[in-house]
Amino acid sequence: MKKKQQERGPLVTLTIDGYSSDGAGVARLDGQVVFVTGGIRGETCKVRLDKIGRSAIWGHAEQVTDPSSQRLTPDCPYYQQCGGCRFRHMAYAEELAAKRSRVEENIRRIGGLDLPVEEILGAAQPERYRNKAQFPVSTGPKIGFYRARSHQVIDVADCLLQSEAAARLRTAAKAWMAAHQITAYDERTGTGLVRHVYVRTNRQGESLFCLLVNGKGVPQEAALVDCLRRAEPGLVGVVLGVNEKKNNVILGDRYRTLWGQGFLMDTLCGLSFRLSVPSFYQINPDQTEILYRKAAEYAELTGGETVLDLYCGIGTIGLTMARQAGAVIGAEVVPEAVEDAKENAKRNGILNARFFCGDAGEAARRLAAEGLRPDVICVDPPRKGLAPDVVETVAAMGPKRIVYVSCDPATLARDLVRFDALGYHPQQATAVDLFPRTAHVETVVLLSKGEIDSKKVRVEFSLEDMDMSGFQKDATYGQIKERVLQQTGLKVSSLYIAQVKQKYGIIERENYNKPKSENARQPKCPPEKEAAITEALKFFGMI
Structure with a gap:
């Protein structure tokens, strides 16, 4: 008996009048919103409706009857399959306009705030900018990226956003797996060995390779190292990462160096940073420097300010500001990142920066209790944004300025409302495109309270006299x-x-x-x- 062929949705003619948060075109059909994959603002398209929901409809542009002048022929053979790039069918200028509009719309619609985004700072090089590649692996072996809205791996030989070194190392790992019949991990059953292929690269042309596995080792380790070294002359180390949990988390909880060094050095804003596999580090160094310069501009540092850097990671933002500040204190919940931050300060000869381990809310409360009244507080939280207690504690510390670096416009808008209710009003906003061709965008916002209340008492203190070890005595x-x-x-x-x-x-x-x-x-x-x-x-x- 033949399987019944799935019926296709209706074909309708629509005009695209905007963009969604994930880069799809937005149109309307009988007053209902239609999200159109592959549509560009101003175009008339024949749209195939794929899913009709109660509040919205989803479809794709099957034929463009009146194309935009911003339309391009996608230059990637995997574009229609891979879920990574969302804007490869349009000119970069239109992509930047869409991202700037998205940030403004989120602040206005979610935050209810009238805060224009002054500009969006685009990338001089929107291709081959990523310094980190994370390739999921599945049976085949297939090594590449997930199909959009699925966990089906598309075998991708090269990606125009990744470095050529990452592509060579990915190909070598695939050849090693095939030659030695190394199994791939199966998310459904929790069986199989290789989960992800991970590559870091730096500006000096060096690379660090990590194989993430469901086990404590792999067969033919020496053959793997040999295969990778022959494929990539700039390789400085091969690391094995262990993740034996039945989940879809990429990184492991234990690491073992198979060859060379287990870290990579890189330069950012004139400083040198040591990067281990799990270290957080922005993936576009050129645009990161632009982002950090804008954050420093908003901080208005003159040389004597105390800066509190929450979610400091390995210290990148705080250390780049330390040269213009009197003192920098950084807090981060990941112990390894804190140790990296301390080493990075020492390596770069920065003596006015201190780092300690602690949750952002807990750290801010502890510092406030110690009498710290920072002039500037910089926050760079993960995609979920700030917890309410962090917003309250930051505001209670009474800084002159708050610099908020965000990777998600929706949670940024939510947090701006919370700060606004506590008297810290957003003054300026700039978008920075760290992720060309994808739907992601960074934003930096300056918040301030206006005139300083003359009734407030300023508490002076010496960093040298502060017992920083006391913060770690309250490890949760x-x-x-x-x-x-x-x-x-x-x-x-x-x-x-x-x-x-x-x-x-x-x-x-x-x-x-x-x-x-x-x-x-x-x-x-x-x-x-x-x-x-x-x-x-x-x-x-x-x-």
Whole structure:
């Protein structure tokens, strides 16, 4: 019996009048919004309707009857399959206009704020700009990118956004897998070995390769190294990353260097940075320098200010501002990133920057309690934006200026409303295109309170006199658990952590240490977990 062929949706003629947040064209059919993949503003298209929902319709441009002057023939053979690029069918100038409009629309519609985006700073080179490639792997082997809105891997020999070195190393890894019958990971069953191929590159033409696997090792490690080294003369290291969890997370929780060095050096804004595999680092160095210059411009540094850098990562923003500031204090929740930040400060001879480990909200509250009143607070949060308590604590510290660097216009708009309600009003906004040809865009916003309230008392303090180790003595249970998991692969409970802390004289709340009834038996922390927790407490400077 033949399978019934899936019916195609109706074909309608529509005029595109704008863009959605993911780069699709926007049209209207009988008053209902239609998102049109492949449409350009001003065009009339014959649109095939793929999905009709209650509040919106989704379709694709099957034929362009009145093309825009901004339309281009896509120069990538994978464009219709791969979900990475959204704007390769249009001129770059139109892409920039669409992104600028998106930021303004989000601020106006979600935030209800009248804040024009002064300009969008486009890239001089919108191709081959990415310094990091992450290729998912599936049976075949196929190594490439996911088809749009799916986890089906499209085998991609080269990507015009990635470096040529990344393409060569991807091809070499595929050849090694085929030659030695190395299996690919299957998300559905949790079986198979190779999950992702990861490549970092720098401006000096060097590259670092990491193979992410569902296991503690791979067969034919020496053959892998040899294959990669022959394919790429600029290779400086080969790393194995371990992720044995049944999830779709890319990076591992343990790393082992198979050959060479397990890190890559790069330069940004005249400074030198050391990058390990899990280090966060902006993927477009040329545009990152433009972004950071704009952030520094909004900070209005004259040489004597104290700058608090929340979500500081490996210290890139704070360290680039340190040369124009009196002091920089950076906070980051990832312990390894904090250590990298400290090393980066030392490497670049920057003596007026300090970094410590802590959640952004917790860090800001601790600093406020210590009497810190920064002149400028810079935040660069992940896509989910700022938690409400972080907004409140930042505002309560009373800085003259807040510089908000955002990678998501929607959460940016939401947070601007929260700041506005607390008296910090957005003054200026600039969009920066760090991700040409994709739907993503960065924005930097300046917020200020206006005139300083003369009734406020300014607290002076010396960084040299501040005990920075005190911040790490409040490492959260979550941070301790994460450290233990990363270092040993063991999962530990809050109860076990409390028992070990009590052993070392760290006072705990009673409910962690006492059973609910007098007759209840309380499990004791096993020796191997006690050793792992003890190591974590030492790492955070708690014992």
